[in-house]
Amino acid sequence: MTNFQSFEPRRPSAMPLVLAGAAFALAAFLVLDRTGVFNRPPSAEPRQVAPRGELAPLERTFVDVFASRSPSIAHITTRVRVRDAWGYDAGTQEGSGSGFVWDDRGTVVTNYHVVKGTQTVKVVLSEKSYTARVMHASPEHDLAVLQLQGSTMGLQPIPLGSSKELKVGQTAIAIGNPFGFDQTMTTGIVSALGRNIRTKEGNVLAGLIQVDAAINPGNSGGPLLDSAGRLIGVTTAIYSPSGASAGIGFAVPVDTVNDIVPALLGEVTAAVQAQPQRAVLGVSNLEEDPRLRSYLVEDLESGPVRGALITGVVPGGGADKAGIRPFEIAGRNTRWGDLIIAVDERPVRSFDHLEQALRGKKPGQVVQVKLVRGLPDAPRLEVVPVTLGAAQ
Numbered sequence: 592m593t594n595f596q597s598f599e600p601r602r603p604s605a606m607p608l609v610l611a612g613a614a615f616a617l618a619a620f621l622v623l624d625r626t627g628v629f630n631r632p633p634s635a636e637p638r639q640v641a642p643r644g645e646l647a648p649l650e651r652t653f654v655d656v657f658a659s660r661s662p663s664i665a666h667i668t669t670r671v672r673v674r675d676a677w678g679y680d681a682g683t684q685e686g687s688g689s690g691f692v693w694d695d696r697g698t699v700v701t702n703y704h705v706v707k708g709t710q711t712v713k714v715v716l717s718e719k720s721y722t723a724r725v726m727h728a729s730p731e732h733d734l735a736v737l738q739l740q741g742s743t744m745g746l747q748p749i750p751l752g753s754s755k756e757l758k759v760g761q762t763a764i765a766i767g768n769p770f771g772f773d774q775t776m777t778t779g780i781v782s783a784l785g786r787n788i789r790t791k792e793g794n795v796l797a798g799l800i801q802v803d804a805a806i807n808p809g810n811s812g813g814p815l816l817d818s819a820g821r822l823i824g825v826t827t828a829i830y831s832p833s834g835a836s837a838g839i840g841f842a843v844p845v846d847t848v849n850d851i852v853p854a855l856l857g858e859v860t861a862a863v864q865a866q867p868q869r870a871v872l873g874v875s876n877l878e879e880d881p882r883l884r885s886y887l888v889e890d891l892e893s894g895p896v897r898g899a900l901i902t903g904v905v906p907g908g909g910a911d912k913a914g915i916r917p918f919e920i921a922g923r924n925t926r927w928g929d930l931i932i933a934v935d936e937r938p939v940r941s942f943d944h945l946e947q948a949l950r951g952k953k954p955g956q957v958v959q960v961k962l963v964r965g966l967p968d969a970p971r972l973e974v975v976p977v978t979l980g981a982a983q
Contacts, residue, residue: 767813873908
């Protein structure tokens with residue numbers, strides 16, 4: 592009889608199931624991790640500010656130069672009448688440029704091409720607005736000098752450097768009003784010296800400083816400074832097919848400026864000494880629209896009256912001290928002022944008639960100014976004494 596051993600089946604191994612489960616868990620983790628489900632939600636609390644530490648020496652230099660020189664940088668706005676190809680009036684063209692304080696007597700230096708074609712401009716210095724007169728200019732050097740009207744206390748002239756000491760590669764800093772954005776500083780280096788360029792008027796500007804600091808329309812007339820904050824030039828032109836900064840700008844060297852500006856001021860002084868001083872009320876009207884140079888009041892007891900509309904008074908001048916108030920016109924909004932209709936019984940029909948009414952008067956003389964006050968709702972006639980000042 593044959594005996595057989597009993598057969599017992601082996602129990603299957605659990606390892607494949609474990610491995611398969613681990614693989615599935617890993618795959619699920621990777622899928623969920625990609626979705627960001629395990630990420631912590633963002634915190635709504637402000638982040639802590641990291642300590643800055645000291646500024647780098649070059650940064651400190653730039654900050655100090657801007658802080659000390661920006662109050663001396665002028666934003667110049669011009670308005671000139673333009674004519675079309677047939678000689679007809681084509682309206683008003685506005686311009687914008689830069690300038691800087693030359694001395695503590697209210698002299699501002701800018702480019703000739705900034706103020707070309709106008710005699711009176713608006714100047715803003717440290718958020719204070721002035722009316723300025725173009726005293727003299729040198730087109731062949733593209734320089735002009737302006738005289739601020741009103742109080743000039745606190746003006747800070749920019750210290751002068753020397754352009755003959757300049758070296759290619761040293762720091763060049765420009766501060767101005769590119770595209771009307773005032774108080775803009777750009778930096779670069781002196782790229783070359785002794786450059787000559789030809790202006791649109793055909794003049795050749797010689798011996799210019801070339802810089803790679805960004806200079807754009809509106810920078811013209813502003814100062815070019817060295818790292819010590821000294822004036823080394825007056826920005827005057829750019830070379831660019833597009834009309835915007837291409838890294839090639841030019842400046843009139845300060846040595847030329849320091850020769851030409853005193854000469855221009857000397858010519859002005861000689862002209863003033865040769866002529867008697869002109870008496871003025873101390874009022875202005877920079878609005879070029881002829882309709883804003885006079886105004887008609889129809890409902891006065893004496894009948895319709897036309898007079899001179901003024902948009903500004905010179906701070907500290909005769910009109911200002913007498914309390915004469917200007918019109919403030921901003922778009923459709925008007926703050927009504929006084930309308931001048933006579934000076935010492937001489938009728939004044941428009942702002943342009945004021946000069947005629949003051950002929951023969953002398954600075955320091957007191958005149959009786961008749962005006963309409965209380966416009967527009969309750970106009971009334973008043974007469975105020977005004978001490979005439981001297982034209983600047």
